[in-house]
Amino acid sequence: MAAFWRRDQLGPAAQALATARRVVITTGFPVATEDGGLAPETDGPGAALALGKALGRLGCDVRYVSDTTSAPLLEALGARALDVLDLSVTDTELETKAKAYLSKHDPSHLVSIERPGRAKDGHYYTMKARRITESVSALDELFRIAREQGTPTIGIGDGGNEIGMGGLPIAKAVEHGERIASVIATDWVVVSGVSTWGTYGLIGALSRDAGRDLLPSAADVRARLDVVLEAGAVDGVTGRRAPMIDGLAVEETLEMLEAVRALSAP
Numbered sequence: 001m002a003a004f005w006r007r008d009q010l011g012p013a014a015q016a017l018a019t020a021r022r023v024v025i026t027t028g029f030p031v032a033t034e035d036g037g038l039a040p041e042t043d044g045p046g047a048a049l050a051l052g053k054a055l056g057r058l059g060c061d062v063r064y065v066s067d068t069t070s071a072p073l074l075e076a077l078g079a080r081a082l083d084v085l086d087l088s089v090t091d092t093e094l095e096t097k098a099k100a101y102l103s104k105h106d107p108s109h110l111v112s113i114e115r116p117g118r119a120k121d122g123h124y125y126t127m128k129a130r131r132i133t134e135s136v137s138a139l140d141e142l143f144r145i146a147r148e149q150g151t152p153t154i155g156i157g158d159g160g161n162e163i164g165m166g167g168l169p170i171a172k173a174v175e176h177g178e179r180i181a182s183v184i185a186t187d188w189v190v191v192s193g194v195s196t197w198g199t200y201g202l203i204g205a206l207s208r209d210a211g212r213d214l215l216p217s218a219a220d221v222r223a224r225l226d227v228v229l230e231a232g233a234v235d236g237v238t239g240r241r242a243p244m245i246d247g248l249a250v251e252e253t254l255e256m257l258e259a260v261r262a263l264s265a266p
């Protein structure tokens, strides 16, 4: 990750969001389960809700958009204004459908947290280079179009295969990088060890600028992890239905949360 991390992104991304009026947030990444199936991972949805709540406290209207695979997690978390948008990357009407969604909701900003971005061959891949195109809605098209239209976009990721990672030197930095690297770029890209942590970094930067703590409580983070597990999420590394994020016990995420809170204190 250190090989493709880009500096000076968090501050400008937070400054852009501070003036946002209507933000669309997407998240949800299908990963391999222990028994070889696919399920949405724990990294992403809870953090997306935390960012949405922070932006809501700043007076911003927030919508969430995900697909049939991952939307149940956001629904279980109580995300209001949730759109389920199933788009196929091979649909010849893809661009038209993405434009229709954007023109209907007219977001001032888009944020992606741990959400698949297509690779150069037009398919979506897990970190282990498993092709998951049939299980992924092409929500990265919203970001491609938004960028064309001049709507600010922010991508948060940790593996190189997510929305926002386009243009970063992924190919040689990660295993299977040549195949899985996303070609979908965003105006600002937050690369972090775990996407949830990068999202806390962004909320921390918003908190610092606003002069108040907008981060979730540790109790909320734990409770939301339980909620997404109950709704069918699995850990992205082990594929287990366990209170973990990217193979790490939830305590490590809580430590990071408090470190961000300390750094962003007014």
Ligand code: CA
Residues within 6 Å of the ligand: 043, 114, 158, 194, 195, 236, 246
């Ligand atoms: Ca991750």
